[in-house]
Amino acid sequence: MxxxxxxxxxxxxxxxxxxxxxxxxxxxxxxxxxxxxxxxxxxxxxxxxxxxxxxxxxxxxxxxxxxxxxxxxxxxxxxxxxxxxxxxxxxxxxxxxxxxxxxxxxxxxxxxxxxxxxxxxxxxxxxxxxxxxxxxxxxxxxxxxxxxxxxxxxxxxxxxxxxxxxxxxxxxxxxxxxxxxxxxxxxxxxxxxxxxxxxxxxxxxxxxxxxxxxxxxxxxxxxxxxxxxxxxxxxxxxxxxxxxxxxxxxxxxxxxxxxxxxxxxxxxxxxxxxxxxxxxxxxxxxxxxxxxxxxxxxxxxxxxxCRLLPDQKAPADPSRPLYLDPAAKETPIVALGGAARETLRLADALEAMLAGARDGLRSGDRRLIAETRRGDDVLDRLNLAIRAYLTSIDTEELGPHDLRRMEEILAFAMNIEQAGDIIDRQLLPHASKRAKRGLSIPREQEDELIALMDRLIGNLRTAASLFMTEDPRAARLLADEKVAFRDAEARATRLNVTRLRAGPQLAMQANALYLDLLRDMKQINSHIVAAAAYPVLERSGALLTSRVAGAGR
Known part of the structure; x- marks a missing residue:
């Protein structure tokens, strides 16, 4: 030879x-x-x-x-x-x-x-x-x-x-x-x-x-x-x-x-x-x-x-990933678990933004509103890190269950990040406009806004739990939450039409702002539902392809 x-x-x-x-x-x-x-x-x-x-x-x-x-x-x-x-x-x-x-x-x-x-x-x-x-x-x-x-x-x-x-x-x-x-x-x-x-x-x-x-x-x-x-x-x-x-x-x-x-x-x-x-x-x-x-x-x-490697204090930068271990990519089941844990941090960051937006709506504190908007940067960086980590995993080593889980993690992260964009670009600017112009929303409508913000936070927590448990019953309950926000938007639209016909200009602006805030919350809730409930319902065959009568038959 x-x-x-x-x-x-x-x-x-x-x-x-x-x-x-x-x-x-x-x-x-x-x-x-x-x-x-x-x-x-x-x-x-x-x-x-x-x-x-x-x-x-x-x-x-x-x-x-x-x-x-x-x-x-x-x-x-x-x-x-x-x-x-x-x-x-x-x-x-x-x-x-x-x-x-x-x-x-x-x-x-x-x-x-x-x-x-x-x-x-x-x-x-x-x-x-x-x-x-x-x-x-x-x-x-x-x-x-x-x-x-x-x-x-x-x-x-x-x-x-x-x-x-x-x-x-x-x-x-x-x-x-x-x-x-x-x-x-x-x-x-x-x-x-x-x-x-x-x-x-x-x-x-x-x-x-x-x-x-x-x-x-x-x-x-x-x-x-x-x-x-x-x-x-x-x-x-x-x-x-x-x-x-x-x-x-x-x-x-x-x-x-x-x-x-x-x-x-x-x-x-x-x-x-x-x-x-x-x-x-x-x-x-x-x-x-x-x-x-x-x-x-x-x-x-x-x-x-423990003495050589003591416990780390709380990280100063909340946008820095904690669970995306590069070594784990060689073992997909471990890598997907770490990505799922990191994705739950997105839900925590979005909840902090919702809580800040709720408090900003109630108090009209423009500094609080500005601080809350910075939370969207955390969501963007974490979402980008999660996507880059998951897409670097060799898909040939993933079974059907693992591939489905990867898609669900990506979908959850994308929807949570988009919900944060709506808060940053729409809801918080509307809240800031109210504080800047001194628009007074009737107490009943303001209480409804605060109640819906609390409801959003509750839905987000349900979505985070559902993301881990994949329980079809919880998915149905979360999907049904869309009805509450749809009904609130319909009532506000009818009220806005009534006030456009007669009423002072300032009252019409306040009511239009109230309607804008409701629509922002409805969009945020839609992304929360799509992040966790829809994948589970689709997999169990409980999700319709269209709300139009007869569609998908």
Whole structure:
């Protein structure tokens, strides 16, 4: 073989291994992701259950990074304590070794059968879950095929002088091997793939056992570095506690393992003469030993992390996103959850604008009205950040349920932002006009305006709750609120016509202003209803295509 051609083959088989790993992860996430997230959240009551939950979820997801993102989100949101979160990460690290143990067995002959069955399941349109499980089987088949081809390819070059020279330098410098393993894992975003690659190299004698063990230590380091680096841009320091704690435990374990690499290497070779299996056993033993060592020390570690990364004070800039974690985009179910939490902040910002508009209407305070208008800038920036975040997610990794949820988040954010535009550009200028011109609205009409503003705030809170629960009954109640604002506008229109016929000019201006304010509120309410109620009603078949009689039949 020509060396450049072989290099292309090597890169291609490594890419195939990475792609197979990716297919397994995305398939499991699509099939079981939301349920796994719920199970993980409920199981983290104490460190023992959290350890088992982290182990089990990671075994299914085949990604300790995905589990770590879920755990980090729970801990940052205050849903679980830091100690169970750190315990779940210890379990996740052990869980990531189980697939390596399975793939270390001589089951390459199963690759064609797995791919065949996977394709048949993948092409079935009747069941989404069957489709996703087919993706998992295809991914496993591709991983086995890639490993088999890598072993055959490296067998032809295990005596290459240049390769031997490079491996010789790694043998004499175990720290260099750790750094190489960490770099490969950081680039590949998969410790499983790198460990499997090291196993194939060890099986052909390309790397001696101790160098292979050092590369595995590097793979464990690389998979802990990734979440911390990608979460470095997170505004809340509490979101970095779990990945930092996981990195510290890995660093401590790697330091001990490097110091005793000679005796450990001799023990592993004696325990398992097969070099490839010895690498797999070392990978599992390292993570088990680290978990046993740090399990009783999680309390002091949690206190240290809290001192290093103290709770952040209330953010000075309300338009800065808090939950759009860049690292979570690799795990769509986590990314969508963060986007949904951020979208609820839009509802909070709009409620603050409505409350300011209500108080401004009542008091005529033009300074308060001006301050309230600045809330629209918060809505615009948050909405832009949410849209940019969601559109950067790879839609090919999203199942039908996830795609629908993404569309609902975008629709909710857009309608809430447009409701804020109406407050900023129409309702508040009308309120300011009233204060500037000294227009006096009759007490009865003013009370009605204030009551409708309170009703808008109540509808907005219902919409925010409905956005999370998706309850069809609440959706119907919210949609029915349009009737109240429609009736109020009709009454005001009739009254305005009556006063146009007879009445002082100032009274007619005040009544026209009253009608403008009602129409502004009706438009705001329409956007609130469209943000949360319409998607639920449309999905349940309870939304008509038109209000015109006979339309849509």
């Amino acid at each position: 020509i060396f450049p051609a072989t290099l292309v083959d090597l890169a291609g088989f490594i890419a195939l291994l990475l792609w197979g790993t990716h297919m397994v992860q995305t398939g499991v996430q699509r099939a079981f992701g939301p349920r796994l997230k719920t199970i993980l959240g409920h199981a983290m009551a104490n460190r023992g259950r959290a350890f088992l939950a982290g182990l089990g979820v990671t075994t299914l997801l085949q990604s300790s990074t995905a589990t770590g993102l879920m755990v980090t989100g729970f801990a940052a949101g205050g849903l679980v304590a830091l100690v169970p979160a750190l315990s779940a990460m210890l379990g996740a690290n052990v869980g990531s070794t189980l697939i390596v143990q399975v793939l270390s067995l001589d089951i390459a002959a199963l690759s064609p059968a797995l791919i065949l069955v996977g394709v048949l399941m993948f092409r079935r349109d009747s069941s989404t879950q069957t489709h996703d499980l087919g993706r998992v089987l295809i991914g496993l088949g591709l991983m086995l095929l890639a490993l088999h081809q890598l072993i055959d390819l490296m067998h032809d070059y295990d005596d290459a002088p240049s390769l031997r020279l490079l491996m010789g330098s790694i043998v004499t410098l175990p720290l260099l091997a750790v750094l190489i393993g960490a770099g490969l894992t950081w680039a590949a975003h998969s410790s499983v793939a790198v460990v499997l690659l090291v196993m194939s190299m060890a099986a052909n004698g390309v790397v001696p056992p101790n160098a292979a063990f050092a590369l595995v230590l590097g793979a464990n380091l690389g998979t802990a570095i990734n979440p911390l680096l990608e979460g470095a841009t997170a505004g809340d320091p509490t979101a970095r506690r779990v990945p930092l704690g996981n990195l510290l435990t890995r660093l401590a374990g790697i330091a001990v393992a490097l110091a005793a690499l000679g005796p450990i290497g001799r023990f592993m070779v004696t325990l398992q003469p097969d070099d490839a299996l010895a690498v797999a056993y070392f990978h599992t033993l390292f993570n088990l030993s680290t978990a046993v060592l740090f399990f009783p020390l999680l309390g002091p570690l949690a206190r240290l992390l």
